[in-house]
Amino acid sequence: MSARSRYLMCAPEYFDVAYVINPWMAGNINRTSPELARQQWQELYELVQTQATVELVDPRPGLPDMPFTANAGLVLEDRVVLSHFLFPERQGEESYFAEWFAAHDFKVFTMPTQIAFEGAGDALLDRDQRWLWAGYGHRSALDSHGYLAKWLELEVLSLRLVDERFYHLDTCFCPLSRGYLLYYPLAFDEPSRRLIAQRVPPEKRLIVSEQDAVNFACNAVNIQDLVILNQATPQLQEQLQQSGFQVVQSPLGEFMKAGGAAKCLTLRLDEPRQRLTPVIPVVAQRTIILEGHLLDSNLMSRVMDTIQEAGGSFEILEFHAGARPQDLSRAQLLVTAPDLERLEDILTLLIDVGARLPAIETLDATLETVRQQGVAPGDFYTTTIYNTEVRVQGQWYLVQNQRMDGAIVVDDHSRPVQVDCQLLRDLQVGQKVVSGVDGIRTVLKREGRETAEFTFMGSSISSERRVELVVEQIAWELRRLRDQGGKVVVVAGPVVIHTGGGVHLGQLIREGYVQALLGGNAIAVHDIEQSLYGTSLGVDLQRGTPVRGGHRHHLKTINRIRAFGGIAQAVEQGVLTSGVFYECVQRKVPFALAGSIRDDGPLPETQMDLIKAQEHYAKLLQGAQMILMLSSMLHSIGVGNMTPAGVKLVCVDINPAVVTKLADRGSVESTGIVTDVGLFLSLLTRQLHLG
Numbered sequence: 239m240s241a242r243s244r245y246l247m248c249a250p251e252y253f254d255v256a257y258v259i260n261p262w263m264a265g266n267i268n269r270t271s272p273e274l275a276r277q278q279w280q281e282l283y284e285l286v287q288t289q290a291t292v293e294l295v296d297p298r299p300g301l302p303d304m305p306f307t308a309n310a311g312l313v314l315e316d317r318v319v320l321s322h323f324l325f326p327e328r329q330g331e332e333s334y335f336a337e338w339f340a341a342h343d344f345k346v347f348t349m350p351t352q353i354a355f356e357g358a359g360d361a362l363l364d365r366d367q368r369w370l371w372a373g374y375g376h377r378s379a380l381d382s383h384g385y386l387a388k389w390l391e392l393e394v395l396s397l398r399l400v401d402e403r404f405y406h407l408d409t410c411f412c413p414l415s416r417g418y419l420l421y422y423p424l425a426f427d428e429p430s431r432r433l434i435a436q437r438v439p440p441e442k443r444l445i446v447s448e449q450d451a452v453n454f455a456c457n458a459v460n461i462q463d464l465v466i467l468n469q470a471t472p473q474l475q476e477q478l479q480q481s482g483f484q485v486v487q488s489p490l491g492e493f494m495k496a497g498g499a500a501k502c503l504t505l506r507l508d509e510p511r512q513r514l515t516p517v518i519p520v521v522a523q524r525t526i527i528l529e530g531h532l533l534d535s536n537l538m539s540r541v542m543d544t545i546q547e548a549g550g551s552f553e554i555l556e557f558h559a560g561a562r563p564q565d566l567s568r569a570q571l572l573v574t575a576p577d578l579e580r581l582e583d584i585l586t587l588l589i590d591v592g593a594r595l596p597a598i599e600t601l602d603a604t605l606e607t608v609r610q611q612g613v614a615p616g617d618f619y620t621t622t623i624y625n626t627e628v629r630v631q632g633q634w635y636l637v638q639n640q641r642m643d644g645a646i647v648v649d650d651h652s653r654p655v656q657v658d659c660q661l662l663r664d665l666q667v668g669q670k671v672v673s674g675v676d677g678i679r680t681v682l683k684r685e686g687r688e689t690a691e692f693t694f695m696g697s698s699i700s701s702e703r704r705v706e707l708v709v710e711q712i713a714w715e716l717r718r719l720r721d722q723g724g725k726v727v728v729v730a731g732p733v734v735i736h737t738g739g740g741v742h743l744g745q746l747i748r749e750g751y752v753q754a755l756l757g758g759n760a761i762a763v764h765d766i767e768q769s770l771y772g773t774s775l776g777v778d779l780q781r782g783t784p785v786r787g788g789h790r791h792h793l794k795t796i797n798r799i800r801a802f803g804g805i806a807q808a809v810e811q812g813v814l815t816s817g818v819f820y821e822c823v824q825r826k827v828p829f830a831l832a833g834s835i836r837d838d839g840p841l842p843e844t845q846m847d848l849i850k851a852q853e854h855y856a857k858l859l860q861g862a863q864m865i866l867m868l869s870s871m872l873h874s875i876g877v878g879n880m881t882p883a884g885v886k887l888v889c890v891d892i893n894p895a896v897v898t899k900l901a902d903r904g905s906v907e908s909t910g911i912v913t914d915v916g917l918f919l920s921l922l923t924r925q926l927h928l929g
């Protein structure tokens with residue numbers, strides 16, 4: 239065995255749960271037993287002493303968490319990065335630990351005051367000394383990782399903690415000798431789990447169950463092949479033994495009440511460098527600028543949530559709030575991410591909500607060439623519904639045909655330069671596609687007269703009480719658009735017919751309120767069945783009762799229309815004389831029926847080639863100013879993805895979840911109405927004085 243390692247511990251003379259700064263402490267205030275705590279600590283102390291030298295720091299009154307020496311700092315050889323606690327309750331410990339390290343000839347590094355870092359609780363060296371695992375998300379700030387990398391000259395791998403029970407990295411993650419790792423994966427976000435899997439081979443990853451995790455099995459002291467922990471199930475003990483470790487349980491129930499166990503009560507003082515390879519810090523940062531109605535539009539909080547949910551952190555460098563309601567606010571934020579790739583992902587999300595990168599004013603967009611038909615270069619920028627501008631040769635160009643989930647194609651040889659949104663499948667070899675995040679900005683619509691008139695559409699979901707008011711305003715807007723020769727597109731599902739709404743939709747078409755109709759096979763079949771047989775899926779809509787033999791009407795309808803060669807022909811032959819599709823044919827309102835796997839028949843007009851169906855939808859949607867989405871989740875979501883921000887959306891569905899999904903586009907122009915679609919259409923036609 240090599241020279242005995244050294245550990246720092248602190249006797250629990252003043253230990254207690256005196257405040258609540260983690261979920262374990264809740265309900266345990268002043269409920270620890272000093273005698274039992276002393277006895278448990280003593281047992282651990284003696285166990286560690288069998289293998290290592292233990293040094294002691296004096297406990298101090300009023301600092302009940304001081305026995306958790308893992309949080310004193312992070313040691314590597316003769317350097318220590320001192321902790322700077324997040325909560326004031328523990329900040330009093332900092333000076334005593336600083337004194338102790340200085341007195342023991344450590345070179346001390348201190349974090350800037352605004353950056354929290356909780357020592358070896360959140361920073362664990364790989365036991366093969368290849369890198370440092372560093373946690374963030376609850377206590378230590380992601381920004382601290384850059385300093386660790388710089389001061390300790392090693393590679394830092396950032397892991398984001400997402401379960402508040404595991405508030406420090408050492409509560410759920412324990413690197414063991416010979417490259418093994420004991421950990422509870424669900425305490426981490428998905429990118430962190432992936433990073434762990436990339437660095438530690440499967441046979442070395444010892445995954446603990448939730449039962450072991452909540453008993454703090456990962457909060458273990460590992461000296462050579464000895465693993466000292468609070469408690470482990472027989473399964474975990476066996477797993478560790480099979481990997482060559484000797485497990486010793488040292489009950490630490492009193493300390494668990496404060497959210498700590500064996501590892502928290504110790505700090506290794508002689509972490510060697512040996513095989514550490516110096517690596518440049520990888521924590522990535524970039525400044526963003528936000529301008530607009532940041533507070534009343536909730537943009538500021540959305541940006542902050544977006545950064546954190548995506549695994550980054552931020553610092554507000556500057557904030558000027560607009561003094562009057564009409565004044566714009568401006569903020570500058572420093573965004574930090576664990577690596578460049580994640581920074582770019584976060585920036586892409588922020589650009590979508592209107593953030594600007596200061597450097598973009600001087601940087602052109604990065605263009606990469608398509609090398610394979612229908613495949614974009616790896617780092618391509620994915621488009622959103624928001625109008626976007628791209629900087630090419632020093633000039634900003636508005637992206638044409640904006641839609642969601644496309645790529646931006648730039649033709650910089652044409653004059654003027656052409657910038658278009660294209661679907662991946664349409665990309666041609668040799669085309670240039672925007673990649674990365676530079677030279678791209680989202681044009682957020684400023685609140686103007688038009689939206690002021692539409693204030694009821696503030697992305698809100700209407701309750702039943704508000705439906706009438708909302709319908710009144712939709713009627714007003716429909717009238718306005720019709721009188722100005724505007725374009726309204728309706729997307730509708732078969733429920734419109736089942737609920738008796740077909741007659742009202744027919745009226746809207748007849749009176750010129752609808753300029754295109756999008757749907758699937760079902761709405762057309764049900765509407766025509768209603769016209770030919772008075773039933774919809776065999777149900778008499780007047781009486782709401784099934785008609786004997788009515789179930790055949792559905793297929794008979796399909797068969798008859800197929801025999802005529804299509805809906806228009808059936809109208810021309812005088813067979814189809816009423817209904818939604820009759821009105822479309824009569825009024826020359828174009829319609830597109832997109833096929834699905836559920837379709838019976840289908841009708842001749844139903845396009846079963848989905849690429850062609852999407853193209854037909856996109857064509858009919860061009861220039862739309864308002865879209866009514868009526869009870870078809872499938873087709874409405876499809877349309878939502880093709881529609882740029884700025885088009886007014888009204889989504890009607892009985893299911894609040896569907897309405898939320900469709901209406902929540904982060905733009906002011908959409909509204910959701912949770913109600914029966916038949917009722918909605920009848921109210922609407924009444925408001926328009928059609929019924």
Ligand SMILES: NC(=O)c1ccc[n+]([C@@H]2O[C@H](COP(=O)([O-])OP(=O)(O)OC[C@H]3O[C@@H](n4cnc5c(N)ncnc54)[C@H](O)[C@@H]3O)[C@@H](O)[C@H]2O)c1
Pocket residue numbers: 730731732733737757758759760761763832833834836837838839869870871872873890891892893896913914915916
């Ligand atoms: N026989 C057929 O050919 C046949 C039959 C049914 C569906 N389909 C096809 O399946 C696909 C999906 O059909 P879809 O769009 O009807 O299904 P969908 O599930 O995508 O959408 C139906 C929506 O209607 C909502 N809804 C139900 N009752 C409502 C009410 N009273 N008021 C308001 N909203 C209500 C639901 O919450 C749901 O969101 C379409 O392409 C359709 O043509 C074919």
